[in-house]
Amino acid sequence: MQNDLLEPKSKRNKFFQLLVVSSLIFGMFFGSGNLIFPVHLGQMAGNNWFAAAIGFAVSGSLFPLLAILAVVVTKSDGLYDLARPVGRHYAALFLVLVHLTIGPFFGTPRTAATAYEMAVKPFLPARFDRVSMLVFTALFFGVAYLLTVHQSKLLKYVGKYLNTIFLALLAVVFLVAFVNPMGGLNHMPTTTYQTTATVSGMLEGYNTVDAVALLALSVTFVHAVRGLGYKDKELSSLTARAGTLSIGLEVMIYLGLVLLGAFSLNKMKLSANGGDALSSIVGYYFGNFGAALLGLLVTLGVFTTAMGLVASFAQDFHKLFPKVSYLTWLRVTCFVSFVVANAGLDTIISWSLPVLMLLYPLSLALILVSLTVHNKPYAGVVYKMTIAFTVLPAVLDMFASAPAALQTGFVKFAVNTYHQYLPFASLGLGWVTPTLLGFVLGLVLGKMGVFVSNNDNVSQESKY
Known part of the structure; x- marks a missing residue:
């Protein structure tokens, strides 16, 4: 129109x-x-x-x-x-x-x-x-x-x-x-x-x-x-x-x-x-x-x-x-x-922050691969590897930001370990290193010939 x-x-x-x-x-x-x-x-x-x-x-x-x-x-x-x-x-x-x-x-x-x-x-x-x-x-x-x-x-x-x-x-x-x-x-x-x-x-x-x-x-x-x-x-x-x-x-x-x-x-x-x-x-x-x-x-x-x-x-x-x-x-x-x-502003913020901490790393990882390899024949494998390596730290960031009532038992142990051993994790940026590792690994596998199907290629030439 x-x-x-x-x-x-x-x-x-x-x-x-x-x-x-x-x-x-x-x-x-x-x-x-x-x-x-x-x-x-x-x-x-x-x-x-x-x-x-x-x-x-x-x-x-x-x-x-x-x-x-x-x-x-x-x-x-x-x-x-x-x-x-x-x-x-x-x-x-x-x-x-x-x-x-x-x-x-x-x-x-x-x-x-x-x-x-x-x-x-x-x-x-x-x-x-x-x-x-x-x-x-x-x-x-x-x-x-x-x-x-x-x-x-x-x-x-x-x-x-x-x-x-x-x-x-x-x-x-x-x-x-x-x-x-x-x-x-x-x-x-x-x-x-x-x-x-x-x-x-x-x-x-x-x-x-x-x-x-x-x-x-x-x-x-x-x-x-x-x-x-x-x-x-x-x-x-x-x-x-x-x-x-x-x-x-x-x-x-x-x-x-x-x-x-x-x-x-x-x-x-x-x-x-x-x-x-x-x-x-x-x-x-x-x-x-x-x-x-x-x-x-x-x-x-x-x-x-x-x-x-x-x-x-x-x-x-x-x-x-x-x-x-x-x-x-x-x-x-x-x-x-x-x-x-x-429900009130304070309640909204307290329950939404953990989900945002999950989505932000996944979004930035998606932006990274979209800007760099979207038109490559091996784009699919880079996308998959980058996101796969981002998911776990993103989930741990989500739990780390969750209300204290949810941070017990194994969840608390996993978050503490994550903050202790992964660089920048205590700052909420623990996803950076795994994401870059997954991206590089995807590039290596892609250039070695480990491709995904053509249906997964990111080229959107027909969309516009």
Whole structure:
């Protein structure tokens, strides 16, 4: 279907199309965590803010960019196509796990819960909390559903309007804060950031989980670009350039947010978390109006993400189960997200973190092989070996992040052994060495002639 936003045949509009698609991609993955993590990082890093910001940008921006490029170079229509060389059953299982976690079981409900915590709860008496949460989340997902019923309109709503308003409000905050900074940047970093600021910043950026999110959202932005009339190489080129532009903007925003946090130490103490830090900073500059401004800013940020998540869930699940329509899957994910959101933000986070720790290594391993061997005749064996070597440390990372009640007996023994003997395991990066080992072993076996069937080759030439 031709998108009515722009006419792709007009050359003068191509740059505008690039900006709108970049805005769409940015709006879908830049949420509340991307706002608050860098601010707290700046407070913790003190005068080592720049080194910490570089580390944060590597994991918080470079990994998501690689996820976009993996989708582009493999010409994948979505997450299932990207993971299919590992095996059809694995691709289906991986798609389901990613979308359920990033979607209605965690990511999507968290958007509404965060918006409520920042934009509504501070202004209402505590006795109305449960009822107001119910009403707010119903409205939140009701509007999200209405704006994503027509898939071709997503580019207009998110890319052209909502994300533009979000960026304009954020620009106002930056302008006011940097014209009148709170002070200098000579504050002592916390212990962690005194000697390993870059590594610590990278680990903090790892918590954004944007690489996983962008894999899940890939079906939506590919569909949006195709809706503009682009195909084949033009589609790949526009998506790659738009993704690069959106990530570049994100890096600039990260630097600004880290600076805000570092400056704030002149007027306030180290906050317990990034949400408190950002709230205090906005309140300092904008007074009583600051709470409303921050609430609107956060709500816009998470709402565009929610729209991308519900649309991508419905699109990918319709592709996996074509007998069930896009609209039906859209209703399912919006309703389940509404129910889960009312469990409360703390509960959502505590039970979702272990699954995210499982999915992140598997996603990065998939990105690695997609970018390097997708068009090789031995691609299948490299995919299979890399993922096979990643699964065990990913599972152990999942158990290590699970609630304490689950870390008993053999599970506790296995996790302790894993942290003791595998490099970087205690940091949540124990998968790195096994993944690289599996990748190299797959290359060796592939070049020795141990091939997989042609059906498992990752080439997706017909997809676009």
